[in-house]
Amino acid sequence: MRSNITVKIVGGPRKCNSFLLGVVFASVTWTVIIILYSRLVKESNLNSGRLSPQPSSLMVVHEFLPKDAHNKGNVEGEDKHQKMLAQLQPKKLENEIGMVRSLEEQRIRDQGYKNHAFNTLVSHKLGYHREIPDTRNALCADQKYPDELPSASIVICFFNEDLHTLLRSVHSVIDRSPKKLIHEIILVDDNSNLDNIHHEIEAYCKVHLPIVMVVKTPRREGLIRARMFGAKKASGDVLVFLDSHIEVNRDWLQPLLARIQEDPKSVVTPIIDIINADTFQYTPSPLVRGGFNWGLHFKWENVPQWNLENAADFVKPIKSPTMAGGLFAMKREYFEELGAYDSGMNIWGGENLELSFRVWMCGGHLEIMPCSRVGHVFRRRRPYGAPDGEDTMTRNSLRVAHVWMDDYKDYFFKVRPDARHLSYGDISLRLKLRENLQCKSFDWYLKNVYPELSLPSSEKESNRLKNKWQALDPGGKKKFQPWHARQRNYISQYQIRLTGSNLCVQSEKDVKTKGSYLNLQPCLRVKSQMWYETDRHELVLAQLLCLDGTGDTPRLSKCHEMGGLQEWQHPGKVETAIYNMAAGTCLGSDDPSKGNRVTMELCTKPTAAKWDLVVARKALEPTP
Ligand code: UDP
Ligand code: MN
Numbered sequence: 001m002r003s004n005i006t007v008k009i010v011g012g013p014r015k016c017n018s019f020l021l022g023v024v025f026a027s028v029t030w031t032v033i034i035i036l037y038s039r040l041v042k043e044s045n046l047n048s049g050r051l052s053p054q055p056s057s058l059m060v061v062h063e064f065l066p067k068d069a070h071n072k073g074n075v076e077g078e079d080k081h082q083k084m085l086a087q088l089q090p091k092k093l094e095n096e097i098g099m100v101r102s103l104e105e106q107r108i109r110d111q112g113y114k115n116h117a118f119n120t121l122v123s124h125k126l127g128y129h130r131e132i133p134d135t136r137n138a139l140c141a142d143q144k145y146p147d148e149l150p151s152a153s154i155v156i157c158f159f160n161e162d163l164h165t166l167l168r169s170v171h172s173v174i175d176r177s178p179k180k181l182i183h184e185i186i187l188v189d190d191n192s193n194l195d196n197i198h199h200e201i202e203a204y205c206k207v208h209l210p211i212v213m214v215v216k217t218p219r220r221e222g223l224i225r226a227r228m229f230g231a232k233k234a235s236g237d238v239l240v241f242l243d244s245h246i247e248v249n250r251d252w253l254q255p256l257l258a259r260i261q262e263d264p265k266s267v268v269t270p271i272i273d274i275i276n277a278d279t280f281q282y283t284p285s286p287l288v289r290g291g292f293n294w295g296l297h298f299k300w301e302n303v304p305q306w307n308l309e310n311a312a313d314f315v316k317p318i319k320s321p322t323m324a325g326g327l328f329a330m331k332r333e334y335f336e337e338l339g340a341y342d343s344g345m346n347i348w349g350g351e352n353l354e355l356s357f358r359v360w361m362c363g364g365h366l367e368i369m370p371c372s373r374v375g376h377v378f379r380r381r382r383p384y385g386a387p388d389g390e391d392t393m394t395r396n397s398l399r400v401a402h403v404w405m406d407d408y409k410d411y412f413f414k415v416r417p418d419a420r421h422l423s424y425g426d427i428s429l430r431l432k433l434r435e436n437l438q439c440k441s442f443d444w445y446l447k448n449v450y451p452e453l454s455l456p457s458s459e460k461e462s463n464r465l466k467n468k469w470q471a472l473d474p475g476g477k478k479k480f481q482p483w484h485a486r487q488r489n490y491i492s493q494y495q496i497r498l499t500g501s502n503l504c505v506q507s508e509k510d511v512k513t514k515g516s517y518l519n520l521q522p523c524l525r526v527k528s529q530m531w532y533e534t535d536r537h538e539l540v541l542a543q544l545l546c547l548d549g550t551g552d553t554p555r556l557s558k559c560h561e562m563g564g565l566q567e568w569q570h571p572g573k574v575e576t577a578i579y580n581m582a583a584g585t586c587l588g589s590d591d592p593s594k595g596n597r598v599t600m601e602l603c604t605k606p607t608a609a610k611w612d613l614v615v616a617r618k619a620l621e622p623t624p
Contacts, residue, residue: 064263093603095123095279099584099604102602105121105584109584114359116379117163117382118165120162122370128164130168135247146261149254149261151181151236151614152238153183153239157223159190159223160384161197163532165244167204169243169247170187172246173242174209176248176250176251181257182211185213187205226459238260238329241326248374249373251371252270252374265334265364269327269367270477271374272326273285275377279563279582290320290324290356290366291322291351297322318368321366323352342354342396344399344427345399347390353397354396354400358434361434362434397416397419402427406441407444488534494533494613497612498609505519505598510528514557516545517554517597518598521596528541530542536561537569549568549580553598567581567582579603580600586609
């Protein structure tokens with residue numbers, strides 16, 4: 001819950017040499033403080049209830065800003081007033097766990113981003129066990145599962161995974177699963193070559209986790225063959241495949257096993273919650289299902305409305321045309337009977353669509369179990385490639401198209417004409433499998449399982465898809481919702497002033513220039529000093545570009561809406577640190593050799609700058 005307290009003072013003294021006006025100003029100020037204080041007390045009482053949401057650390061107070069910021073008398077008066085207000089505000093920075101406190105911590109963080117593409121400093125500080133929010137639908141708590149359920153072999157493959165993150169994945173499984181349901185946990189090291197990960201994990205499990213079997217592939221296989229390698233060692237009733245950077249949520253396993261017990265041809269997935277790669281914050285995902293496009297990229301899409309008509313539908317199995325691939329469970333015998341995975345696929349990609357098509361076309365079905373939730377660290381890039389640099393996503397997709405898609409593969413080639421002549425290895429065994437299992441046609445699949453998928457009806461439509469595909473980075477970078485496409489929710493408007501000075505944070509270049517650094521300049525009420533704070537804790541200059549805590553020097557970037565380096569915390573409004581959770585550092589300005597450049601500094605540095613957020617009330621004046 002966010003508290004918005006708006007106090008407006010109409011007009012204001014232009015000159016403060018009038019004694020009378022001064023008295024009026026002082027008494028109005030004190031009245032405001034008393035009102036604010038009493039509301040704050042009331043607010044904190046409301047928030048002390050057990051079921052109340054966390055109050056926001058931000059208290060938005062629109063207050064009087066002297067027209068002439070250089071008038072000393074006014075600044076002092078206003079400072080005193082702001083300090084009084086600040087005392088009423090919460091002092092704690094949120095998620096200090098990400099705060100970089102030393103050069104060594106900085107090194108861990110940088111190295112982690114390089115090797116794993118997530119914030120390992122935060123991950124290490126979280127340890128092997130942590131609480132996460134129970135993100136399930138309220139009805140899930142009342143679900144009853146049979147006492148006797150099939151046993152699970154949990155298979156987790158990893159290549160160069162961060163040790164803490166991997167062990168927290170394993171511990172979360174042990175901590176949040178009924179003991180009798182875990183037959184074994186198999187960790188498959190896909191021939192990692194980073195640090196000493198294999199020996200460390202082996203040594204740890206030997207001493208602390210005897211239920212875990214650690215195996216290593218003789219050479220790098222890629223996730224598809226590594227999973228097959230793990231599955232061959234398994235002996236439980238059900239195989240549960242998980243990624244190596246996950247945390248399972250409360251009672252995640254029972255819904256999966258119960259459904260498979262009920263129907264042995266169900267292949268089931270949890271809802272995949274989001275663990276932020278920069279902050280490790282755990283947030284729920286909405287109930288969405290899997291689809292794909294004609295470039296053979298997996299995509300999330302809304303569950304058709306007729307699937308969700310009443311409250312109980314949110315806890316029942318939801319049919320899904322495809323799955324994301326990282327996390328699912330199926331009966332071990334059924335996995336083998338259905339042809340395991342396509343061992344001709346390399347490293348990463350496409351295997352999720354292959355298995356999805358195969359399940360549906362050969363007599364099974366794919367379902368999401370909404371009461372099972374597992375968090376997954378979504379990274380902005382994959383920190384590894386194929387050893388020979390091969391584009392394995394395209395190669396694997398070609399195998400999918402040629403084995404499973406019949407004539408519909410032409411649509412893939414319309415979108416990906418470049419793929420037509422690439423080699424994809426021998427598929428004869430997979431074609432034979434399809435024949436032996438007497439699988440249905442792709443046409444049947446589209447008509448019965450995924451009628452919502454539209455065909456590119458014309459040449460124009462194919463070209464549109466092709467262009468769209470080409471606009472995407474083939475490396476698989478996610479596209480973000482454009483800034484202008486969403487409702488902006490501004491909660492305040494400030495100038496950011498260095499405490500004890502008349503210097504404010506201003507863009508070096510024009511407010512529209514991406515990549516512009518920030519400098520300290522005399523405070524003036526100009527566009528290039530007007531920062532708008534959004535409900536997502538972004539600081540947006542002149543409602544255009546976001547303050548981005550990249551590297552040593554923050555700069556202006558296009559707002560990407562993913563939090564991380566564009567998310568800023570400040571516990572108060574005066575003499576406050578402005579902390580970037582993902583960078584782990586604070587806004588600073590203390591190195592004269594850099595001129596007046598605004599920098600990112602260790603928050604613990606005694607010289608780290610303190611800031612006053614001077615709330616601007618009046619309409620912007622044009623830049624001179
Ligand atoms: N993986 C593997 N060998 C590889 C590539 C990936 O064992 O050559 C593992 C990886 O460590 C992870 C899982 O396979 O546990 C899925 O890979 P990743 O998380 O990179 O895929 P994403 O979640 O980005 O789709
Ligand atoms: Mn993953």
